[in-house]
Amino acid sequence: MPIDFDLTAEQRKTKDVAREFAREVLRPVADRADALPDPQDAFRAMRPVYEQAAALGFTSMFLPAEYGGGGASTVDFLVAIEELCAVDPGFPTVLLVNGLALMPLLRYGTDAQRERWIPRAATDVRGDFLAGWVVSERGGTANFDHPSPQAGIQLVADHDRARGEYVLHGEKHWPCNAGGWDLEGADVNLCVVRTDRRAGGKEALSAILVERGTPGVSYTVIDKMAHRTCQNVTMTFRGARVPEENLLAPGDGDLLVNRNFTWSAPIAAIAAVAVARAAYDFALKWARTYTGGGAGPIIQHQAVGHLLSEVAAKIEAGRYLCWKAAHHLDASGGEGHALGAMSKTFCGDLMQGVVFDCMRIVGVNALDRKFPMARYYRESMVFPLYDAGNLAMQRRRAWGVMADPAFSPDTFVDGDPMVFTKSMEGYGVISEIG
Ligand SMILES: Cc1cc2nc3c(=O)[nH]c(=O)nc-3n(C[C@H](O)[C@H](O)[C@H](O)COP(=O)(O)OP(=O)(O)OC[C@H]3O[C@@H](n4cnc5c(N)ncnc54)[C@H](O)[C@@H]3O)c2cc1C
The missing domain is CATH 1.20.140.10 (Butyryl-CoA Dehydrogenase, subunit A, domain 3)
Structure with missing residues (x-):
């Protein structure tokens, strides 16, 4: 077999559709949104574009076909993403982060978690489903797996066994999508948390799904110099209670x-x-x-x-x-x-x-x-x-x-x-x- 760098007919079609969408639909809105002084206004201005992207399948193409997604390969996704990013790299970051929030469910999620969230994202007919990937912290993320419990990820999830819940205290800084279109939260946020206060980063970290509307969670938008068409927030947890069945990758965060x-x-x-x-x-x-x-x-x-x-x-x-x-x-x-x-x-x-x-x-x-x-x-x-x-x-x-x-x-x-x-x-x- 030769090494083949040619696009297939299907990939060429993806490229053409993505290029036309980027130039005709994304560009005019993104140019206007980029100039808006308020970062949340800029993000919200992208909503009609998101709806059209969903209708064309760009928001779900990377999700597996068995859950209703497009079943595209990562290579196929790259072909589409290049066209969108050549016009505005902020908006496709919204799609990328949806993926970062949902892809871990395929490997680490329970059947119930997968069946609850992936089809919902994949068959989002209204074009408004958002998921957040919530890792970064104000104190720094570069050493997230640090061997000391005092360093690395510090958003703590304590297990309240009696009530079958985890209780979250702490703050995340920079997650994209997490605040949702209205700053009431994305539909679901996959948060990387410390479930063991005494162990280091290779044992103590897990992930937990925090659903929109969970009491004790609030969001403040970050005003950044570029990629203004996607939203980044500070996400604060003050005793937020999350059902224990929302936990995944215990000890393998x-x-x-x-x-x-x-x-x-x-x-x-x-x-x-x-x-x-x-x-x-x-x-x-x-x-x-x-x-x-x-x-x-x-x-x-x-x-x-x-x-x-x-x-x-x-x-x-x-x-x-x-x-x-x-x-x-x-x-x-x-x-x-x-x-x-x-x-x-x-x-x-x-x-x-x-x-x-x-x-x-x-x-x-x-x-x-x-x-x-x-x-x-x-x-x-x-x-x-x-x-x-x-x-x-x-x-x-x-x-x-x-x-x-x-x-x-x-x-x-x-x-x-x-x-x-x-x-x-x-x-x-x-x-x-x-
Ligand atoms: C548009 C956008 C979207 C984003 N989306 C998300 C998101 O969806 N979810 C999310 O959680 N975060 C998100 N982030 C945040 C971001 O991905 C990470 O926080 C960031 O990449 C980590 O940056 P850092 O290395 O500068 O971290 P920091 O921990 O702040 O590090 C600061 C500096 O210290 C250096 N440093 C520290 N320790 C070491 C070390 N051990 N070795 C070498 N250098 C070290 C780093 O290299 C860096 O220069 C987003 C950010 C932007 C701008």
């Missing part, structure tokens, strides 16, 4: 976090590629037509031509790494942790520089806000920082896999399965509490 950020990594990586692609598209057209006061278009200057060819090469290389990481994930039942992480760190870090190179090609006019370049630059800042920041959580995971004696430089070329284990966690954590 650390593995759940790592696996989840492996699934999202190539998706976040292709988002970075998409924004760079949009900047490249603008810069190429500009270079072919703008003269800079000279006799011909600036693309005739070697400096511009060379830089454009470097930009194009980085984008192509980034895209194929994302496809490879997603393909490996699909072929290995969600494993491929180092490759997923590497696609995110490589593309997230590199594409931010690619966008700036495109600005250098355009020249000073790149700073004029009537052109899209300034927005691309702003949006590109997010990619190294979000979805498990590149410097810490993503690289720590790749590092842990590579330190395992079973890993070899051929692992991904040969498509070998490499199961992620707790022994790969904890790399780069300074464990002594001063």
Whole structure:
């Protein structure tokens, strides 16, 4: 079998439909929403777009067909996400986070949890279902699996056995979608919690489903400089009581976090590629037509031509790494942790520089806000920082896999399965509490 980078007819159709939706439906609303001063207004303005995205199947395409979802592969999802993100990377983050909240149910959930939530998300005819993935904390998330009970995840869920409930105290900072369209909560929030106050991160963490309307939970919106079309909140828990049947992955919350950020990594990586692609598209057209006061278009200057060819090469290389990481994930039942992480760190870090190179090609006019370049630059800042920041959580995971004696430089070329284990966690954590 040859190595085949061609899109199938079905993937080409997905790409075309996503591109048309992005340009015709997403762009006008996202451009308006991005300029709104209030972040919750910006998010709410996206609701009609979300409804149309749901009607086209973009909000559920990654969910399994047996639960009513589209049954698309991760590679297929990447094809759609690239088109949406090339227009606005904030809105597709809403879809990505729905996935981050729901995908763990497939591996760690009970039958009842899966049957309750996945079909509801997959068959959301009103186009308003939201799920939140609630991990990050104000004190920091990079060391979420720290061996000390005093460090890492600090949202505590104490078991009240007599009442068959968990009682949640603490705060999360940055979760996307979690506040819902009306700041009364997403339909469901999958929260990573500490269920053991005395153990370290490899034993003490679990996840729990907190449903909309749970008393004792409140939300405040974060006003961020980019990705303004998705919502991020501070989520506060003051004695919130959650039925014990909503618990999943008891003692394995650390593995759940790592696996989840492996699934999202190539998706976040292709988002970075998409924004760079949009900047490249603008810069190429500009270079072919703008003269800079000279006799011909600036693309005739070697400096511009060379830089454009470097930009194009980085984008192509980034895209194929994302496809490879997603393909490996699909072929290995969600494993491929180092490759997923590497696609995110490589593309997230590199594409931010690619966008700036495109600005250098355009020249000073790149700073004029009537052109899209300034927005691309702003949006590109997010990619190294979000979805498990590149410097810490993503690289720590790749590092842990590579330190395992079973890993070899051929692992991904040969498509070998490499199961992620707790022994790969904890790399780069300074464990002594001063
Ligand atoms: C648009 C957007 C959407 C988001 N969506 C969600 C969401 O849905 N759910 C959610 O829970 N969060 C979400 N977040 C938050 C985000 O994904 C994480 O909190 C973030 O990636 C962690 O960032 P950090 O590494 O900077 O964390 P911090 O813990 O704040 O780290 C701060 C700095 O310290 C460094 N550092 C600390 N310890 C180490 C170490 N051991 N090794 C190396 N470096 C270290 C980090 O590299 C970083 O430079 C979102 C953020 C944004 C912007």
